[in-house]
Structure formats: C-alpha cells, structure tokens
Amino acid sequence: MAHRFDDLTAERMRAGGSWKWSTPGDSHGRGLIGAFVAEMDYPVAPAVSDAVRWSADASAFGYLPDDWAADMASACSAFWGDRFSWAPDPAWVRPVPDVLTAFTATVRHFTRPGSAILLPTPAYMPFLTVPGMIDRPLVQVPMPLRGGRFELDLDAIDRGFADGAGLLVLTNPHNPTGRVFDADELAALAEVVDRHGARVFSDEIHAPLTFGTARHRPYATTSDAAAAHTVTATSASKAWNLPGLKCGQVILSNAADAEHWTATGYLAEHGTATPGVLASTAAYRDGRDWLDEVLAYLEGNRALLAAAGLPGIEVTVPDGTYLAWLDARGLGLDEPPSAFFTREAGVVMTDGAACGEAGRGGMRLNLAMSRPVLAESLARIGEALSRAPAPR
Incomplete structure (x- = not known):
C-alpha cells in the first residue's frame, strides 16, 4: 500500500x-x-506545525521566557521517562540552540583548560573541527569494525585518558555509522572514564530513532559514576525534523554539574529560539x-x-x-x-x-x-x- x-x-x-x-x-x-x-x-508532525503557527500568530518571537523553557523541560523529561525509562529532573534540563553549543559549553566549563578531547571515528563532522576553534587538541580514536558493526576501542580510549585527555565525545545512536551501543559497552566505557577522573559529553540527539531489537540507553543511567561524569545533549530536531528551529536540551545528571551550569550556562542558553522551544514542547508531548x-x-x-x-x-x-x-x-x-x-x-x-x-x-x-x-x-x-x- x-x-x-x-x-x-x-x-x-x-x-x-x-x-x-x-x-x-x-x-x-x-x-x-x-x-x-x-x-x-x-x-x-501536525502538533509541531500548530505550535509554529501559533507562535507566528501570537508574535511570540521575543526572548525565551522562563515558563516556556520549564514547560519544554517537563515535556522532554516525560518523553525520556516513557521512552528510555529515565525521567531527569526537569530543573536539570536546560535549553540550548543546538548540540554543538552544548558541546562547546561543556568543553569550556567542565574540563581542564587545554586538555585534549577524545573522539571515536568515523564521527559527526563538526566534532572534528570545533575543538580546534576553541583551542583544544583533538585525538581521533578509530572504531574497529567487527562482525559488521563499529565498536568503541576501549584500550585506545584508556591510553588517551592516560596521556592527559579530559573528555570523550560519545555519540549514541552513532552518527555516521548508525550504531546503537549496548549496555555492556556503555558500562565498560564508564569504568574507563571513571578510572581516569575524566568526563563524557554524550550526544544523544538521535535517541528516539532506533530499529528492531536495538534500544537506546542514556549513557548517564549506566551507573552512578556515569551520572557523575556526564553532560548529555539532545534535541527534538532529528526525530521530529526541526533542525532549523534552533532548540536543543542539555541534561545534567548530578547536583554539582547542575549548580555549575546555573553559574556558567547563560550564554549557551541565550540563543535558543522561542518558536523552537514551543515546537519542541509540542513534539515531545503530542508528536x-x-x-x-x-x-x-x-x-x-x-x-x-x-x-x-x-x-x-x-x-x-x-x-x-x-x-x-x-x-x-x-x-x-x-x-x-x-x-x-x-x-x-x-x-x-x-x-x-x-x-x-x-x-x-x-x-x-x-x-x-x-x-x-x-x-x-x-x-x-x-x-x-x-x-x-x-x-x-
């Protein structure tokens, strides 16, 4: 048909x-x-179209008010709770224009100045170029292809942290290979990161887009250690086709990071588009x-x-x-x-x-x-x- x-x-x-x-x-x-x-x-989705149309009819193009940001945070948390069995505290879900803004803010505010960034490759293209723009060395960590699937090279990641890197970029589901990492891989990664006192920026923008038996597992839920060293970024932009509306979410997973973000995250949040927040809220809630x-x-x-x-x-x-x-x-x-x-x-x-x-x-x-x-x-x-x- x-x-x-x-x-x-x-x-x-x-x-x-x-x-x-x-x-x-x-x-x-x-x-x-x-x-x-x-x-x-x-x-x-019709709900998204309605939200954007309402924002135009209401001339809702001003700077983002706190109550609309909070409403989006609640809708995002509820969706993640239903879909991935993790409903983060809405107060720890913060608006950003996009995942790259979240990434640069995480590097600047949650890692040691000058420390290198580890990036499993092949990778989403901007993750290879943005670190240099903010004066950070980048270490590519090739992902071996075994049995038709790309895997994390934990030994190479371990060596990279031992050499002084401070942050790993984890993209899950993975862009560009389409890999959804399983619970055992994520747990093994968390142990390596925790052993070195390092951090993870977890790009989970494609989280709702999984197929067959594959299931997305938020990295921060892997263990208490993972929750303590992770900044998660996501958005409705991929699953609901909204990239031009410039709205994403940072999800903090521990009180210390949430407090630090409150003190440092203003500029990262400031460029978030009000129509994008309204559309994202509609997507999470009604899409x-x-x-x-x-x-x-x-x-x-x-x-x-x-x-x-x-x-x-x-x-x-x-x-x-x-x-x-x-x-x-x-x-x-x-x-x-x-x-x-x-x-x-x-x-x-x-x-x-x-x-x-x-x-x-x-x-x-x-x-x-x-x-x-x-x-x-x-x-x-x-x-x-x-x-x-x-x-x-």
Missing part, C-alpha cells in the same frame, strides 16, 4: 529550497538527489504518533537498503538514526567515493574523509527520503558501479 511519504518526489524536494536538495548540477542529464545533510524530507509512523516508514527504507546488493560496497544498515554507512574502499577508486557517485550517479552523500581518517573511503547515506526516491538512488548507485574503473 502506498504511503503519503511516497509522494515526496525529487522534483518536489528540489523545489522546496532546502540545503539538502540545493546542490547545483546534474548527472548524465538527471537532477541530483540530496542524501548528505542529516535531516528528513518528511513533513513535520509521538507521528514519530512512530516515521519509524515504521524508515524500517521499510532500511529493508530496501539491506536488499540492494551493491557489488564492491560494504553496507552497514543502521540500528539507529536514519544514516547508513557505505564502505567503498573495495572499489579502489582514485578519488573520494562521494565525488564519484555525485558525478556518475547523481546521489550526493557525505564523504567519509570528512568524518575522520577512519572514515576515508566511506560515505554517509541519508535514508530519510521517500521510498521511491531511495529506490532510485540505490538503482543509480548500482548503475554507476558498472562505470567504476577496475581496482588496481
């Missing part, structure tokens, strides 16, 4: 004007398909049926990818997020694979090298498009493989 999202054609998306669909050019006379930016093509519909649709897209059969490409179907990892090193290309597939297939993906050295030769493919467009994307990639030069 056709789904309403199936009507979201490439032509319609290009006309919409989003960055994801605005890459100029074509491929063999065909328009390009945007599959790189981590946002969905799907229309937002759950829409989210479940999207998850079911994405399950079908995951199945389509799993059945695609792309010779020479090792496909990692995501356990969480809507981002798949395509390892194209087996093709032996003399150029970045994303450049090849943009030119020969007209499918614009994120090049793995932008995700760190461990990502070189790979690509990040966004699955959150209509199923007919995804089918066309995979068909185009398959056709382009027939034009790929033979590996040397």
